[in-house]
Structure formats: C-alpha cells, structure tokens
Amino acid sequence: MPDVSQPLSRFRRFVTTDMDEARSEVSRIYCDHRLISTAGSAHLHAWQNAVRLGPVTLSAMSYGAEIEIDPGALKDFYLVMLPYAGSADVRHGREQVVADATQATVLTPDAGTRMRWSADCAKLMVRIEREALERQMSAMLGGGSASRIDFSLAMPLTDGAAHWWRMVRLAMDGLDRLAEAPGPVAASLQGSLLMATLIEQQPNSLTARLARGESPAAPRHVRLVEDYIEENAGKPLTVEDLVAVGGVSSRALFEGFRRFRDTSPLAHLRAVRLRRVREDLLRADAQDTVTLVATRWGFFQLGRFAALYRETFGETPSETLRRR
Template identity: 60%
Template sequence: MASERPLARYARFSTTVVDEAREQVAKVYCDHRLDLLGGARRLGAWQNMARLGSMSVGAMSYGADVEIAPGRLGDFYLLMLPYAGAADIQHGRRQAVATSHCGTLLNPDDPTRMRWSADCDKLMVRIDRQALERQLSGMLGGAPARGISFDLAMPLRGAMARWWRTVGLLAEDLDASPHGRASLAVSLYESLLLVSLLEHQPSNYSDRLSARCAGIAPRHVRNVEAYIEANADKPLTIDDLVAVSGVSSRALFEGFRRFRGVSPLAYVRTVRMRMVRERLLNPQDGDTVTAVATDWGFYQLGRFAAQYRQMFGETPSQTLRRC
C-alpha cells in the first residue's frame, strides 16, 4: 500500500503513463529513455523524494519490466538499493545485479543502462557532484578533488550495510518531521553519509584517503566534522565543538591533528572557504568577492585571497569572472 512506502509524506507522482513517468523522473535526475519490456503497455510508477541541501533521498518503482537509459548523469552521483525485486545495471564497462543484498553507485561520467523488474522497489540517494568533491577536498586537507570514481557494486556488508541503514533511519526521521522543519539530527545526516561513503566505498581516491587519515577517524572527529558542515554559516567556537564531540578539548585537537592534519577551527575555515567558492561558482545578482567573503566571515581580504588561491589554484575574482 502507498502508506507503507518509504517517505510517503514526500510523494511526487503516481502514474500509469510512460511519458509522464519519464518527464517526472527527469525533473529530479536527468533526461533519459524509458521503454516498457515484455509486452507490457502500462506502468504502475510512483516516486517519493525529500531534498536535503546537496542530497536527495527517495524511493520509487516503475511497476513494470522497464529499460532505462540515462546515459551520463553529469552533475550527480546516484546510489540505489532495491528493497524488493532486482535490477541489471550496465555502467561503463562494469556490470552488476542490484538486489536487497547489493546496492549500486552510478558515477557522473560513465554511461548507464538499467533494466528493472516489475516488482523492483528502490531506495535512492542523489548526491550533487560538487558537494561530494567539496567533502573530499576537506578530508584531503584542502587539496582540490575532482573526478571521483567509485566501484559500481555496494555489497551490503560491514560499513556499506551501516550506510544504507543510516539512509533508512533518515527516511524514517523525515517521515516523522513536518515538511520544512527537519530536526537537527536530520540536518546532520548529510555530512555523515558523505564522509562515510568516501571512507568506505572503494574509489580512485581510497589510497589517498587511507594515507591521509592513517586509518578511520574516530567517531568524535566525524561527528564534529558533520556539525561543522551543517552549521558553517553560524558563529562557531571551540567550546561549541568540544560540546558536540563529547571528549576533552585536548582529545578533540589531537584527533583532528592526527586524522585530518589541521585543528578543528582550521577545518571550519576550510569548510567556509569551500562555501565561498560554491557561491562564486553560482553567483547571485550583485555578488562581489568582498560581499561573499565577508558573508562567510573572511574580513582580512588580502589573506583570504591568498588562502583561496592556494586551495583552488586561482583567485576568487577569477572564479567569479569565469561564471
């Protein structure tokens, strides 16, 4: 029944018409080809979806055997886990069968073709490409990060099983929260999921992350990172971060020094610098470098410009002119 579907409070559409389903799905993912298979003439398609900043969490089904060909996704990653049925996924040169025991992760730059069974119902997580690259850049100590390419298959064991359980908990929290009034816990899920994905799903950056972190950062470091990401636009003090961490200030500083190579407040500056860059890459009418920098707490503009150039390889004014 519809009431039993994940994220039922965030229903987007329900239709039996192929063109309508294709149009509605394209609005939140990308343009694609959708074909019925096996002589079917109608769908039983539906989709529920909640948007959380740079991440969307949803569930959907087509209710018929279908083939979907989105080509290259371009500006987002798509993670899918069937909780019923199965899907065959061809992604670049790789292939996987998605089931309730093995999810899949689609990269933006590899062409994709999928076949979903009629009974295939999926949890789906859409992650903006820029957001994931920003997160990785922070985990690498501010080094630019581009072209993240993950393994296609996500077997549900160990860390990836926990990752999808977290997605399930997030969906439950969203269903329990009124629209537009998500709890602080919900707002923290986004960063926790990004960090955990980068740490545990094999990718072309896995070796660099392992070398940088010398192991997995302890929970108190990751909790503070998630809090910083969610609250970077607010005044943050070391007392705030210590309170969130649940450990002493000495333990917090040592954790960041050992696993991130910076102090907690330096990490705050790195996150805010990434936010400045995102704003300059997507400027609003009347935006200037000075206005954007001061909005994010950078008042010593000469020092800000030097740090920005060191981090991103160009001046902030060059970024703004490009866009």
C-alpha cells in the same frame, strides 16, 4: 502493481500509469533519459517519493513493470541505489552488476549507464550533487584536489556499506514521522554525514589517499605535486617535472614527502600508477591483457611490476583480470 512498502510516503511526488509522465517527473530529480517498458505501457504503475536534504536527495520509487532506462552519463551527480524489492541489471561504463536487496550500486557522473528493472523492483535512491561530494572529499583530504571520484559500482551490503544504508533508512524513517522536511541547517548536517560516510565506506579512486591519513599540515608544494600526479600519471613524468610543479628544490620536495607522506614523490607516482592498473584490469575489455594495461601505465619491466602488484594488492595482476 507489486505489493511493496513505500518509504517517504509523506513526501509523495507522483503516481501515474502514463509512461511520458513518469519519465518527465523522474527527469525533474535526476536527468533526462530514455524509458522503455518491455511489456508495454499498459502495465505501468509508477510512483516516487522524495525529499531533499541540502545536497542530498533521498527517494523511493518503483515502475510496477519491467523497465529499461538509459540516462547516459549523469554529469552533475552521483546516484546510490538499493532495490528493497526485486532486482535490477545495471551496466555502468565497463562494469555490470545485478543489484538486489543484498547489493546496491553506486553510479558516478562521467560513465554511461543503462539499467533494466524487474517488474517487482522498488528502490531506495540517494542522489548526491557532484560539486558537494567533491568538496566533502577535498575537505577530508586536507584541501587536496578531488575533481573526480570514481566509486566501485558494486556495493555489497556487508560491514561499512550495510552501516551506510542503515543510516539512510533511519533518515527516511525519521522523515516519515515529520510533517515536512527538516530545516536547512539540520538537512545540511545530515547530508554531510551521509556523504562523508559513503566516501569512507565505499571503495573509490581516492581511497588510498584517505587511508594515508593526509593532514592539512602538509605543505602546499606536496599537495600540488600529488594533485599533478593524479591528473598526469599516464605521462612520462620525471623528477624535474615534479620539482617544477612544486616550485621548490628537489631536496625540499623529497623531504616534504618523507616527512608528511612517509614516501618519496617517485614512489607515490608508482603507487598511483599501480592503482590505475588495477582499476583498468577490473574494467578490462575482452581483448585487454595484463601486459597491455601495465605498459599503458608505464610498467615495462613486467616481472618487477607483477611483484610490486602482488605486494600491494595481495593478488597477481592475472587474478585481478579474471575477476573483471
């Protein structure tokens, strides 16, 4: 067994050398999954410590052997993981990251996942209930829809991400000094703080909306149209479609966007589509091209598209594609 510290030692869940027991116990906190020891189960020495803070569960664990894990899609929760010893190769959807003490990973509920942990890998892990995180995001958007939040998989420990993990470690250190978990009010507040800070610091599919400083004062018809655009950006939407969704006149809709979002409905649609192009380029398969992805999101004047893309993101679409 690797000689590593074991955070949250006051909240021990299990220690085992049995593969089936390890899989069963880990499934209780996360989800059912396939677990394979590449060196054989005789080398396994697994342990896990965990404590729940409202919608957030903090844990630390190791398998003590090289392990392959296939949980598929998480469905009901987000999972943020940081190896504090060893490393892990993480494949999530179309993305792949090697995580270690300098780079964490953020798993979202809807993409399939496969991982390989090194024999000396030990991780800090933060499980966040999907419904709670989406409620938190909705509140931060002023009541706007937040039915799907896709985070970037890689979480390099610089600036905001490093600050978030310092918060996690401080919470764990504090809990280690307690004989039992904090009460429900304190736990809920601490969990909310971790969720809000993660949303602010880790790039995600709604970061642009947060950056605009959306206000609860925005009228309902503006928020309705924004939500509709988020859900239907790949469709050939027209002004008439957006006016019908908003339930107000064309003039009132454009005035609402100008006053509360400093843009127009069609410019907002274009910005959402540009963001979706960027997300697809960063996750592109080998056969994908800039043209294929751009036209998928309704950009057919490719020269104009490339100029808008560079103006928005500070690089060309081809440069983004090369970084996938």
